[in-house]
Amino acid sequence: MLDSRFDKIEKELQFRTSRSSGKGGQSVNKLSTKVELIFFVGESSVLTEEEKALINQRLENRIINDGSILISCDEERSQY
Helix, strand or coil: CHHHHHHHHHCCCEEEEECCCCCCCCCCCCCCCEEEEEEECCCCCCCCHHHHHHHHHHCCCCECCCCEEEEEEECCCCCC
16 A cells, blocks of 8 residues: 555646856866755645645645645766
């Protein structure tokens, strides 16, 4: 049952990629090195109202104005 919930919630996640800001200004070999994961807690059809309230309570400092959670990761490209 838990696996099926993970499969369903995975479909509610949005991913965005972009170029990470970093050192240098060369335009050669640019890569998408920044990834953002966006999850709209209130719009989830998988989570119960109780689970949504718990997420909103425990992660209140990480929830954006539109009710979503944004997690981002970026790295500079290594030349080695």
